[in-house]
Amino acid sequence: MSQPSTTTDRGEGGESPPTADATPAVSVRNLTKRYGDLVAVDDVSLDVEPGTVVGLLGPNGAGKTTLIKSMLGLVVPSTGTVHIGDVDVHADPATAYRHVGAMLEGARNVYWRLTVRENLNFFAGLSGQSPKDVRDRHDRLLEQFGLTDKADVAVNDLSRGMKQKVALACTLSRDVDVAFLDEPTLGLDVESSVDLRRELRRLADDEAMTVVLSSHDMDVIEAVCDRVVIVNEGRVVADDTVDDLVGLFRTQSYRIALAGEPSASLRERLDSAYDVTGWQPANGPGETVTFEVTLADGSELHALLGDVLDAGCVVHDVTSLEPDLEDAFLGLTERRGESGAAAGAAANGEHGATESRREREP
Numbered sequence: 001m002s003q004p005s006t007t008t009d010r011g012e013g014g015e016s017p018p019t020a021d022a023t024p025a026v027s028v029r030n031l032t033k034r035y036g037d038l039v040a041v042d043d044v045s046l047d048v049e050p051g052t053v054v055g056l057l058g059p060n061g062a063g064k065t066t067l068i069k070s071m072l073g074l075v076v077p078s079t080g081t082v083h084i085g086d087v088d089v090h091a092d093p094a095t096a097y098r099h100v101g102a103m104l105e106g107a108r109n110v111y112w113r114l115t116v117r118e119n120l121n122f123f124a125g126l127s128g129q130s131p132k133d134v135r136d137r138h139d140r141l142l143e144q145f146g147l148t149d150k151a152d153v154a155v156n157d158l159s160r161g162m163k164q165k166v167a168l169a170c171t172l173s174r175d176v177d178v179a180f181l182d183e184p185t186l187g188l189d190v191e192s193s194v195d196l197r198r199e200l201r202r203l204a205d206d207e208a209m210t211v212v213l214s215s216h217d218m219d220v221i222e223a224v225c226d227r228v229v230i231v232n233e234g235r236v237v238a239d240d241t242v243d244d245l246v247g248l249f250r251t252q253s254y255r256i257a258l259a260g261e262p263s264a265s266l267r268e269r270l271d272s273a274y275d276v277t278g279w280q281p282a283n284g285p286g287e288t289v290t291f292e293v294t295l296a297d298g299s300e301l302h303a304l305l306g307d308v309l310d311a312g313c314v315v316h317d318v319t320s321l322e323p324d325l326e327d328a329f330l331g332l333t334e335r336r337g338e339s340g341a342a343a344g345a346a347a348n349g350e351h352g353a354t355e356s357r358r359e360r361e362p
């Protein structure tokens with residue numbers, strides 16, 4: 001097992017290239033998992049470099065959990081291989097497990113009759129680490145997750161969110177190379193979720209821990225991940241940094257509010273000359289009429305505004321619509337649903353307009 005040696009500089013977009021001889025922390029090759037006729041994971045290959053945080057995103061049933069369980073050796077793939085460092089997970093699971101921590105089923109993996117610290121010691125002991133050696137690590141985790149004053153309380157007597165935090169702390173309780181976290185923020189309050197993000201970044205940056213996490217929480221993925229792998233229908237449809245994924249969907253789109261009802265001829269002119277969508281009528285007297293438009297370049301905006309003014313209509317507001325990771329996710333997975341080729345083109349940065357978009361401050 002090679003030890004992780006590189007860290008990732010998130011400030012540079014999280015793309016520290018591995019050294020030529022760096023063994024990936026996790027290497028998946030042509031992994032397929034079939035359940036009868038259903039292909040849950042379809043020929044997935046990916047490498048995760050040491051010290052990076054990789055997010056798995058995908059709609060319900062996309063295959064994220066099956067992929068994570070396959071990476072852990074808990075699901076036997078139909079074809080393909082998984083290595084943790086140099087170790088083939090399916091050929092030598094016992095060795096692989098010593099280097100891996102996982103939280104799969106929320107709080108269900110901890111022992112409710114044991115206290116919080118006893119649980120931490122138990123999980124650290126699984127890889128032969130003595131309570132004395134991991135005391136500092138555990139104290140820090142307890143503090144990080146606001147559990148210091150609960151250290152000697154039986155897990156059974158804690159709230160659901162606290163149990164979840166104990167489960168996370170147990171996963172991180174020993175010095176593992178790779179942590180797999182399936183929906184780690186589910187059930188956490190906002191503050192705990194922020195604590196978790198901070199701790200995951202610290203573990204990756206300071207201890208070169210590699211983290212693979214699945215989540216439906218875009219904010220967590222955006223905040224913590226160096227890289228995002230979007231899975232749909234068992235296949236990887238995109239694999240890139242958050243910024244680059246969002247960049248795929250960056251076009252010049254605006255929401256324009258008109259101070260009065262546009263004439264029929266102006267509306268016809270706008271609809272025919274520009275890529276206008278989403279007309280919204282005024283909510284009442286004195287309210288604005290809005291529409292969204294995607295333009296080829298900045299000069300088209302001037303032309304469009306000129307057309308509006310020439311028609312005697314007053315522009316009340318122009319808002320730039322910026323895509324975010326959720327837009328990228330929806331675009332990629334929806335396109336995939338319609339056409340695999342379109343999704344592939346999108347993942348390669350070849351498409352134009354977005355299909356869904358949220359308003360951002362310009």
Ligand SMILES: Nc1ncnc2c1ncn2[C@@H]1O[C@H](COP(=O)(O)OP(=O)(O)OP(=O)(O)O)[C@@H](O)[C@H]1O
Pocket residue numbers: 035038039040058059060061062063064065066067
């Ligand atoms: N043990 C199993 N037997 C049969 N089918 C399964 C089994 N486990 C998963 N599946 C199917 O495989 C597909 C992928 O499921 P998986 O749980 O990996 O998706 P997911 O992306 O984690 O979904 P979610 O976000 O809803 O948790 C689904 O269609 C699911 O019904």
